[in-house]
Amino acid sequence: MNLLGRASLQLITTNPLKTNRTNILNQNRNTIRLIKTSSITMNTTTNWRAPQQSQPSGAEVSSNLRVYNSLTKSKVPFIPKEPNKITWYNCGPTVYDASHMGHARNYVTQDILRRIARDYFAYDVKFVMNVTDIDDKIIQRARQQHLLENLRSKADLITPELTDQVRQSLESYANNTVKKLLGNELSLEEVLQKAASQLQWKAEMVAKEEKFGMWIEALGSAHKALGRAICLSDMSIDNSRAEAERLIDGASEVLSKWLDQKYGSTITDHAIFKKLAVYWEKSFFDDMATLGVEPPSVLTRVSDYVEEIVEYVQKIVERGFAYVHEGSVYFDVNAFDGAEVKGHPGQQTFSHCYAKLQPGSKANKKLMEEGEGALSVNPASSTATDVKRSPADFALWKKSKPGEPGWQSVWGMGRPGWHIECSVMASAILGDGMDIHSGGVDLMFPHHDNEMAQSEAYHNCPQWVNYFLHTGHLHIEGLKMSKSLKNFITIGDALKQHSARQLRLSFIAQRWDLGMDFAESAMAEVRNQESTFNNFFAVVKALRYERSTEQMIQAIDLDQSKSVGTSHPLHAIFENARSDFHAALCDSFNTPEAMKQLLNLVTETNKYISAQIASIRAEPDGQSLLVISHIAAWISKMLRVFGLDEQTLASHPRSSTTNNRGGSDLIGWNVCDPVGSFSLRTFFLFFCMLSHDEEIM
Incomplete structure (x- = not known):
């Protein structure tokens, strides 16, 4: 089967802001302050090459966006391979257990970056994500649960x-x-x-x-x-039977492992492994929907690509960068690292490089063993040289042992190695390279380093990924969180304490590429920010409601906001905020700084409203209210860019509606409250009682 010919599940995603690229760029470009950039062409540590964009004649660079690239350990100009388009592969979940807050941190953060790239910078983003449904963890967990359930069903006393x-x-x-x-x-x-x-x-x-x-x-x-x-x-x-089950449940952790050691090799039914993966895949995507994470443009599953994986591995063997040993195939790191090869026609000779992301981890045996999986050869019973030419070599194809699922290949029954899975699926959808590859920082070595090596060996190219974006670790109240350590908070448990919007706000408040401490003190600040926006939107809606009853409301048109009230005291504050917000997002998606600009703009606008409430309400032409309304609408739009609107966070998104009272539905969390609703009337009465010198919070 042709590797690039497989039809994958295509999930059509649309731009919720419904604005074309030209309009967005024109709007955002007008607010740009000059951002100094340096021409970076190559990183001497990893031989990173700045992409050469193929642009039509006369095209201009769409933005001053710079991103932190794990390949260079620095911020570099973002240059997609094709103008206005981004090809993006994100490592998806290994589905064997409940999703936890570490997953939320990674996938919500990637969702935020994707939305900014698409809805603010107006790139056409093709976002590919995989589901790993063949893996050592899945095999072990499925066998353990199956054997434990069998024991439980027979334990009457x-x-x-x-x-x-x-x-x-x-x-x-x-x-x-x-x-x-x-x-x-x-x-x-x-x-x-x-x-x-x-x-x-x-x-x-x-x-x-x-x-x-x-x-x-x-x-x-x-x-x-x-x-x-x-x-x-x-x-x-x-x-009783209840007491027998109580014993089994209390000892389940140690008992399931012991049962697997004794009887795991007897399990031959593929359906046992598939059932576990299907269950937890659904659970994962249910959690993602609750968190407002958009589905990928293309979703792939390892089990659908086994035939292509075999072909891919064969080609790496043919190129001399992998070898076969007793039904398994291993990548030859020493043969690859430093190998001089001739590129495609028109390309210069180049040298392959292994461990571009974490060269210092090349000799880390613990990480290498973890990357090979728990079901690999036990180092205590067999030395690495008995199986591999070098301890650094890693499995591309694993010979199936008793109790493991297997697929037919030219080397006999076996299954894919972990690292090769992403290489094949990404190549099948995106071809011989991509703009962005993303994932958690814990995947940097060996997974992503191995993934790049085998992909560059297959495609005979010096650089398979142009930009690697890694999200930072998540700690809970200062403690490391890890599923393997049984130290984690599930997404379901977290949502019992905090709303989906509050969790997203907490991730926005942190740099995406740095570690994050999920602490109650930080969540208290998030709740304060949410209240600040809620109160501001309510004040503006109340003012607009009063004006609408007099039929003197003016419609909001954000495309014209720069020409509205140019002499108004808030105009310069608004323009500075837009400019600083843009600069923050151009600075490697600096969402904490961008959110700071939104909150500062709310504060300054609230100060003006408090000081000038009487004149705002008495103005015949309503210019002050129009400027304030445009500020509120722009802030609302930027919050929607971050995925903070109700439609994003609802399990069943509502259709957008148009308000006949001058566009009040453009203001807020995309909640189309009737202008005359009880909550707004109540707030308006309270608002009228405010003295002129009281500050609105």
């Missing part, structure tokens, strides 16, 4: 056999975790007691091994459940 299984699983888990760290100096009971009573010692152990806390929690839960079950059994008290 607490039997000696069941308690013995739990006891064995507890011992096995302890031997593979805490005993490896501590040796045999302490019994399991002593370890659990010490961890509970000596918090300083426990903290020291966590500093040595970050999974120690997770181990103690799993062992403690199983130990407690087993003790209770033995006690009930000995005393012949309430030995």
Whole structure:
């Protein structure tokens, strides 16, 4: 099958602002203050080449946008390969568990950047995202859950056999975790007691091994459940099915792993793995919809591209950058790194480069082993040289072992390696290169470095990705969050405490490329910002409502806002805010600074309204209100660019409606409140009672 010939799921996305590129550029370009740029053509560390845009004669550069590029570790001018278009690939989820706040930070942030590129800078964005539904984590989790459910379905009572299984699983888990760290100096009971009573010692152990806390929690839960079950059994008290299930649930973490070690190799039904992936994929996209994250333009799944993956790997082998060993195929890092190759006709000879993103991690065995997956060869039982030519080599195709799904290939039954999956799917949709590749910073090495290496080997090109955008880590109240450490807050739990808009505002308040601490103090500030906008919109709508009752309201036309009230005191403040807002977004999508400009503009406008309320209401021509209305409408539009409007955040988006009272529906969170609604009437009465020297908050 032709690699580039597969029909992928195309999800049509539209520009919610419904403005064409020319109008947006004209509007935004008029507010630009000169931003100094430097001509960057190559980074000496990674040999990054600035893209050469193919522009039609006479075309002008559309913006002064500069982005932080992980390939250069600096901000560089953004130059797409084609004028006005962006090709973008974003690493999607591996679907084996509930989505957490780390996912929210990554995917909402990518959604914000995508919206800015499309709705502010007016690029035509082709946004491709994958779903990883073939992976070691999925295989392990599916087997564990299947075996645990089988055990649960047969457990009618607490039997000696069941308690013995739990006891064995507890011992096995302890031997593979805490005993490896501590040796045999302490019994399991002593370890659990010490961890509970000596918090300083426990903290020291966590500093040595970050999974120690997770181990103690799993062992403690199983130990407690087993003790209770033995006690009930000995005393012949309430030995029921419910108690048997309680034992299994309490020991589920250690028991599922033990069952998988003993019986995982017996599972042959592909449907078991598919069922888990389908369930969590739906859960992921349900969470994304609740958070207002737009679907990708094109969605791909690994399971739909296995045939293309085989062809892709074959070509890398033919080029001399991969080798076959007993049914598996490995990428030859030493053969690739520094290899001089002749490019396509018209290109100069170039040298391949491995680990462009994190060259300092080339020898990091822990990261390399994690990248290969938990089901790869165990280093303790087989040295790397038994399988690979070099420990740095990574699997492109894995020979399927008993208990793993497999697909037919020229090398026998097997399955794709993790890194090759993204290379093939991105190439199938975007061809031999792309403008932007994005993902979490934790994917930088080895995943993204390996992905680039194998793609550049396949396409015989020096630079497969022009701009790599990595979102920063998320911490919860200063603590690292990790699904593998069982230390995370699910998106569902977070939404019980905060609205989708508040979560999005919290991400906007942080630089996308830096780490973020999700703390209650930060969320309190977010709620204050939300209230500031709410109150401002209500004040402006109240003023417009009063004017509309006198049939003296003027319609809002943002395209004409620069020519409205040019001599008005707020005009210069408005123009400066627009200019500074534009400069912030040109500065690598600096959303914290952009939001600061919006809030400052609200503050200055509120000050003017408080000081001039009488004259605003008495003006025959309503010029002050018109300027204020344009300010409120522009702020509302910029908030919609960030995806903060109600239509974005609603599970079932409402159709846009036109208000017959002079465009009040352009003001606010895209909520088309009737101008005469009770809430506005109430606020207007309160507004009328304000003395002229009171400041509106």
